Amino acid sequence: MEKDDSVHWTDVAAEKVIREKGNKKSYTVAAGITPSGTVHIGNFREIITVDLVRRALEKRGKKVRFIYSWDDFDVFRKVPANMPKPELLRQYLRKPIVDTPDTFGCHKSYAEHHEKEVEDAVPKVGITPEFLYQAKKYRSGEYAKEMKHALENTEKIVKILNQYREEPLEKNWLPVSLFCEECGKDTINTLTWPGAYTLSYECECGHKDTFDFKKKPSLVKLKWRVDWPMRWAYEKVDFEPGGKDHSTVGGSYDTGKHICKEVWNFEAPTYVMYDFISLKGMDGKMSSSKGDVITLKDVLEIYEPEITRYLFAGTRPNREFAISFDADVLNVYEEFDKAERIYFGVEELQDEKKAEKYKIAYELSYIGKIPKTIPYQPKFRHLTMLLQINNLNIDKVVGYFEKELKNEHDKKRLRTRAECAKNWLQKHAPEEFKFTVQEKSPVKLKKEEKQILHEVAKKLLERDWTDVELHEEMYILCKNHNMQPKDFFALCYRVLINKERGPRLAAFMLEIGKEKVAALLKKA
Numbered sequence: 001m002e003k004d005d006s007v008h009w010t011d012v013a014a015e016k017v018i019r020e021k022g023n024k025k026s027y028t029v030a031a032g033i034t035p036s037g038t039v040h041i042g043n044f045r046e047i048i049t050v051d052l053v054r055r056a057l058e059k060r061g062k063k064v065r066f067i068y069s070w071d072d073f074d075v076f077r078k079v080p081a082n083m084p085k086p087e088l089l090r091q092y093l094r095k096p097i098v099d100t101p102d103t104f105g106c107h108k109s110y111a112e113h114h115e116k117e118v119e120d121a122v123p124k125v126g127i128t129p130e131f132l133y134q135a136k137k138y139r140s141g142e143y144a145k146e147m148k149h150a151l152e153n154t155e156k157i158v159k160i161l162n163q164y165r166e167e168p169l170e171k172n173w174l175p176v177s178l179f180c181e182e183c184g185k186d187t188i189n190t191l192t193w194p195g196a197y198t199l200s201y202e203c204e205c206g207h208k209d210t211f212d213f214k215k216k217p218s219l220v221k222l223k224w225r226v227d228w229p230m231r232w233a234y235e236k237v238d239f240e241p242g243g244k245d246h247s248t249v250g251g252s253y254d255t256g257k258h259i260c261k262e263v264w265n266f267e268a269p270t271y272v273m274y275d276f277i278s279l280k281g282m283d284g285k286m287s288s289s290k291g292d293v294i295t296l297k298d299v300l301e302i303y304e305p306e307i308t309r310y311l312f313a314g315t316r317p318n319r320e321f322a323i324s325f326d327a328d329v330l331n332v333y334e335e336f337d338k339a340e341r342i343y344f345g346v347e348e349l350q351d352e353k354k355a356e357k358y359k360i361a362y363e364l365s366y367i368g369k370i371p372k373t374i375p376y377q378p379k380f381r382h383l384t385m386l387l388q389i390n391n392l393n394i395d396k397v398v399g400y401f402e403k404e405l406k407n408e409h410d411k412k413r414l415r416t417r418a419e420c421a422k423n424w425l426q427k428h429a430p431e432e433f434k435f436t437v438q439e440k441s442p443v444k445l446k447k448e449e450k451q452i453l454h455e456v457a458k459k460l461l462e463r464d465w466t467d468v469e470l471h472e473e474m475y476i477l478c479k480n481h482n483m484q485p486k487d488f489f490a491l492c493y494r495v496l497i498n499k500e501r502g503p504r505l506a507a508f509m510l511e512i513g514k515e516k517v518a519a520l521l522k523k524a
Helices: 009-021 041-059 088-091 110-125 134-139 144-152 152-164 223-233 252-264 296-302 305-313 330-342 352-365 379-390 396-400 408-427 446-462 465-480 484-499 505-512 514-521
Strands: 026-034 063-070 130-133 177-178 190-196 198-203 206-210 220-222 276-277 321-323
Touching: 009 152, 009 352, 026 130, 026 223, 041 063, 041 088, 041 130, 041 276, 041 296, 041 305, 041 330, 041 352, 063 134, 110 130, 110 296, 110 514, 130 134, 144 152, 144 177, 144 220, 144 223, 144 252, 152 252, 152 330, 177 198, 220 223, 223 252, 252 296, 296 408, 296 465, 305 330, 305 352, 330 352, 330 379, 352 379, 379 396, 379 408, 396 408, 446 465, 446 514, 465 484, 484 505, 484 514, 505 514
Parallel strands: 026 063, 063 130, 276 321
Antiparallel strands: 177 220, 190 198, 198 206
């Protein structure tokens, strides 16, 4: 897709939309999902891909309508592994998701539970689509005319679908599916279309009926491969991405664009394929049905909102990537801070194209108005150290930076980043990053070891040190005591945090406080 690698992928996508759909004042961009289980961070890639392209169109002065469809009239096929009361949920298999109860006990339905989790989370990353609930639309009769139109074009639709099938569709195939009025399930044995708005069916449960779906619209919906193109035409969608699974030859986008053109006389939206997201250290793609998922809410516990956006803005959609919760978290924060420094001209790159991509990715990541001066950048690693020195007390850590903060924005970022650092320490940080400052020395020491530590304690209290000066002083002490620096550092870490290694020693001692360190070393 990308012709000129000096341009960010969102600019390429926006230009493609304008080229394919014409230079209009306003555009409609779309995304959607079936709320059949937890909507995970892999599904979120579709939402943010659309939002990033929306921003690129708005940058070009266009008005953009962003619609997000909840396909909650789809059938409930499988109980995901992470759901409470699975035995109750199993009773609703083959019924519409919208009619399945919320076994968490907090929402009107199973569908609404998963919908609200997303609707509550996405505004935190600056995304506010117009949510469409497909069960409401179908059941209100809004699509009755479209379903009749699809039924009238059954032959045409079958011909398109059969082009990509090894086995042709059965002779009595229809583009609609139906839920039995008696048992509520889609277990229909026979379904016929006598014409106009009439359908006739017989269910596995024995119930049979002939009815007018214009008068009784709550039972019928279009099958997925017809439903998607119908909605493109109905909502006049200009751009919608799709996952790898929809993007294969003969996949739902491929057949959808033919159905859309030949049945509804509407050109399919400009399309971008997005790849899967994995979690570092986890095999394969996430699966809602298996229940082994990470949500946007989980990611926001570790990455501040702008950085969560940056993970996606900085990576082309057709590239698979892994979200890290291990030590790589520190690198992601540093990468974002670097992009910010480049954007504000504080750091320069020789490669102008690369610098431009950093700047655009930063712009797309930012939520709200970008400030005129560079925000304060507390180092994530430094925050993890300060939090542990202060027993994970965020207020104390925020107070430590008081003189550095210029405005409310800086205060908000510092607190958010400190909260993320605390969550990371508690939930994901590798053991080598964790420590507890000891109240008294936990190790037995030799006479010469005590001697050097007592001397360090004395030196610490002599004057105010910089970390560089203290570091140099410790090397002099090692030389005077004929001790290897690595042995000296290991000794200090054992006494201070009961570990063989830790943060950079001189700076670490000063962060703990020279009086506290001196007292601990004297007691050793």
